[in-house]
Amino acid sequence: xxxxxRSLLGTAALGTAAATLPVTRARAQGxxxxxxxxxxxxxxxxxxxxxxxxxxxxxQAVEEFKSHLNGYDVEVIYGDHQNKPDVGAGLARQxxxxxxxxxxxxxxxxxxxxxxxxxxxxxxKVHINIGAATADLTGKAxxxxxxxxxxxxxxxxxxxxxxxxxxxxxxxxxxxxDYVFGQQLQRDTSAFVTKTGGKVLGSSAYxxxxxxxxSSFLLQAQASGAKVLGLANAGGDTVNxxxxxxxxxxxxxxxxxxxxxxxxxxxxxxxxxxxxxxxxFYWDMNEGTRAFTxxxxxxxxxxxxxxxxxxxxxxxxxxxxxxNKIGPAAAKAAGSNIVDAxxxxxxxxxAFGKGRIREDGMAMFPSYLFQVKKPSExxxxxxxxxxxxxxxxxxxxxxxxxxGCYFIKS
Amino acid sequence: xxxxxxxxxxxxxxxxVLGLINGAFYALLSLGLAVIFGLLNIxxxxxxxxxxxxxxxxxxxxxxxxxxxxxxxxxxxxxxxAFGVLLEKxxxxxxxKLDHLYGLLLTFGIALIVEGLARNEFGxxxxxxxxxxxxxxxxxxxxxxxxxxxxxxxxxxxxxxxATWLVLEKTxxxxxxxxxxxxxxxxxxxxxxxxxxxxxxxxxxxxxxxxAGVMAAPVYSVNPSMGSNVIIxxxxxxxxxxxxxxxxxxxxGFGLGLLEGFTKFIYPxxxxxxxxxxxxxxxxxxxxxxxxxxx
Numbered sequence: 001x002x003x004x005x006r007s008l009l010g011t012a013a014l015g016t017a018a019a020t021l022p023v024t025r026a027r028a029q030g031x032x033x034x035x036x037x038x039x040x041x042x043x044x045x046x047x048x049x050x051x052x053x054x055x056x057x058x059x060q061a062v063e064e065f066k067s068h069l070n071g072y073d074v075e076v077i078y079g080d081h082q083n084k085p086d087v088g089a090g091l092a093r094q095x096x097x098x099x100x101x102x103x104x105x106x107x108x109x110x111x112x113x114x115x116x117x118x119x120x121x122x123x124x125k126v127h128i129n130i131g132a133a134t135a136d137l138t139g140k141a142x143x144x145x146x147x148x149x150x151x152x153x154x155x156x157x158x159x160x161x162x163x164x165x166x167x168x169x170x171x172x173x174x175x176x177x178d179y180v181f182g183q184q185l186q187r188d189t190s191a192f193v194t195k196t197g198g199k200v201l202g203s204s205a206y207x208x209x210x211x212x213x214x215s216s217f218l219l220q221a222q223a224s225g226a227k228v229l230g231l232a233n234a235g236g237d238t239v240n241x242x243x244x245x246x247x248x249x250x251x252x253x254x255x256x257x258x259x260x261x262x263x264x265x266x267x268x269x270x271x272x273x274x275x276x277x278x279x280x281f282y283w284d285m286n287e288g289t290r291a292f293t294x295x296x297x298x299x300x301x302x303x304x305x306x307x308x309x310x311x312x313x314x315x316x317x318x319x320x321x322x323x324n325k326i327g328p329a330a331a332k333a334a335g336s337n338i339v340d341a342x343x344x345x346x347x348x349x350x351a352f353g354k355g356r357i358r359e360d361g362m363a364m365f366p367s368y369l370f371q372v373k374k375p376s377e378x379x380x381x382x383x384x385x386x387x388x389x390x391x392x393x394x395x396x397x398x399x400x401x402x403x404g405c406y407f408i409k410s
Numbered sequence: 411x412x413x414x415x416x417x418x419x420x421x422x423x424x425x426x427v428l429g430l431i432n433g434a435f436y437a438l439l440s441l442g443l444a445v446i447f448g449l450l451n452i453x454x455x456x457x458x459x460x461x462x463x464x465x466x467x468x469x470x471x472x473x474x475x476x477x478x479x480x481x482x483x484x485x486x487x488x489x490x491x492a493f494g495v496l497l498e499k500x501x502x503x504x505x506x507k508l509d510h511l512y513g514l515l516l517t518f519g520i521a522l523i524v525e526g527l528a529r530n531e532f533g534x535x536x537x538x539x540x541x542x543x544x545x546x547x548x549x550x551x552x553x554x555x556x557x558x559x560x561x562x563x564x565x566x567x568x569x570x571x572x573a574t575w576l577v578l579e580k581t582x583x584x585x586x587x588x589x590x591x592x593x594x595x596x597x598x599x600x601x602x603x604x605x606x607x608x609x610x611x612x613x614x615x616x617x618x619x620x621x622a623g624v625m626a627a628p629v630y631s632v633n634p635s636m637g638s639n640v641i642i643x644x645x646x647x648x649x650x651x652x653x654x655x656x657x658x659x660x661x662x663g664f665g666l667g668l669l670e671g672f673t674k675f676i677y678p679x680x681x682x683x684x685x686x687x688x689x690x691x692x693x694x695x696x697x698x699x700x701x702x703x704x705x
Binding site for chain 2: 044220239263266
């Protein structure tokens with residue numbers, strides 16, 4: 001009896017320790033150390049879309065670049081923000097002030113991301129955001145020390161929304177998670193729908209979190225007569241919405257406005273087949289993406305990389321290249337020095353190919369509209385996507401002068 | 411279309427049916443809670459985690475041992491029920507003499523540990539559990555499409571609720587159980603092993619939660635957080651129905667499902683709070699709940 005209780009406590013204690021202990025050290029005596037803090041949700045709903053796999057991909061970048069480090073070492077630490085803005089901002093402050101962290105990476109959940117971005121801006125330290133969707137990170141909330149990589153609400157809305165209207169889906173009904181992220185996604189998508197000649201017939205905003213049954217909203221969507229159901233939600237909510245739409249024989253086309261390959265894996269191809277969704281990375285796109293995936297797969301066999309994980313890898317590589325250019329002293333002096341250097345050199349890596357960081361901090365890559373394969377088309381594990389359309393980098397993102405970023409002269 | 415006084419009743423009817431389906435889960439879950447509270451005086455906060463465990467066990471049985479839905483409907487409650495018996499023996503039985511609060515804190519802690527371990531093992535995206543072949547398909551009702559599986563959930567849950575109520579209220583076992591909670595020494599003097607009876611009752615309440623979990627698996631994804639989403643509403647159901655009232659929790663479960671369904675139709679943003687608004691009103695007017703006895 002005692003033993004079982006003690007071993008339970010032991011497991012819990014280990015879990016906590018693992019969340020805060022530095023795991024990767026590439027350090028020799030005497031050299032300055034650049035510290036990267038991966039901050040995301042390691043225990044809640046976004047654990048699979050980001051979580052430990054983000055940390056593993058960041059470590060992967062450091063390992064691969066180790067022999068190129070120019071007079072400094074790199075250390076990676078990992079923390080859990082529990083999807084709470086106050087926890088995220090508190091940890092960010094501690095990391096920047098006390099623990100000597102030079103860059104905070106990932107930070108999914110838009111509300112937490114905006115809080116952490118505020119801290120980074122105040123201290124002029126680097127924040128590279130991968131996991132959050134809010135387009136404000138390169139708009140109203142932009143800063144010279146912030147980079148946003150992989151996706152945002154504008155890019156998702158344009159790719160999935162725009163393409164669906166062009167394909168004839170011109171009347172829409174939205175089911176929306178009732179908080180900043182869902183509202184922004186619905187707003188941005190509605191703008192594209194109406195701009196391309198479509199119409200929004202209605203929407204249901206449901207309380208987030210704590211909604212698991214979507215059947216009621218699905219029937220209202222069906223009754224509206226719209227051709228397309230836009231899901232402005234994420235993670236388990238999207239998975240449940242799609243599952244229940246099939247169950248109730250919904251005849252509308254479903255546009256999942258934010259969905260990752262990890263969600264498709266959870267749904268299973270039988271249910272997910274035919275869905276349209278947008279990502280900026282897919283493991284099976286070309287030689288580079290496959291090579292990258294093969295390198296990290298052994299470390300995360302059940303959770304293959306999606307665009308967030310790939311973004312952690314690629315942005316860390318680029319971050320280290322920038323420090324190589326300016327030297328560790330200038331890097332330690334101000335975060336904006338590093339980000340200026342990141343903007344001044346082109347990006348190149350296996351996951352995203354060639355690209356650049358725009359003046360407002362947006363990482364410019366093409367976005368891809370995918371369709372989920374039928375079970376009969378899938379040749380093996382995680383073989384899920386067919387590419388339907390590619391939006392070139394210069395068209396995929398919000399035009400520079402429309403974001404409202406304060407240091408961009410229009 | 412069903413037209414009454416110029417109104418189209420179709421959508422309203424459809425929402426009522428959907429409400430009843432959700433109500434079926436609320437009723438089944440609050441039933442287990444009410445049994446445990448009514449007979450053991452334990453506020454079982456681990457109920458949601460045990461419901462989740464029922465779904466997870468169903469998924470493991472299917473994917474690792476190839477055991478299908480129908481045997482699982484029996485096996486998962488037995489397995490999770492046995493886990494419940496273990497919990498009661500090792501932890502909960504130590505707390506009967508103390509204030510309710512201790513039981514609440516203990517079971518809340520158990521819920522957090524069970525959920526954390528499940529999330530660590532199975533991830534947070536959820537796992538797919540297919541609807542059994544014999545319950546696939548749907549029926550056109552004119553005003554909506556009724557998936558066969560959901561109809562089965564409503565019927566099965568209703569039957570289980572009524573059966574549980576009958577066992578507790580109309581049989582000798584039920585009478586003994588109720589007597590044991592009123593005056594344990596007296597019942598013990600008749601040769602009844604009261605501690606064992608109580609342990610088994612907790613196990614049975616937990617088995618009911620696990621049964622709800624198995625039934626929920628094909629409707630929602632099997633997800634480690636599925637329990638924490640529903641447990642708060644189920645507590646509200648028990649409070650509104652009257653703590654410990656078996657019939658109260660059954661009727662309130664179905665009733666609140668309906669109420670929530672209508673709210674989702676009229677004002678979706680409010681569907682998350684309507685149950686709690688009602689709970690506050692009931693607590694103000696009838697503190698013992700709609701079907702509870704004032705003490």
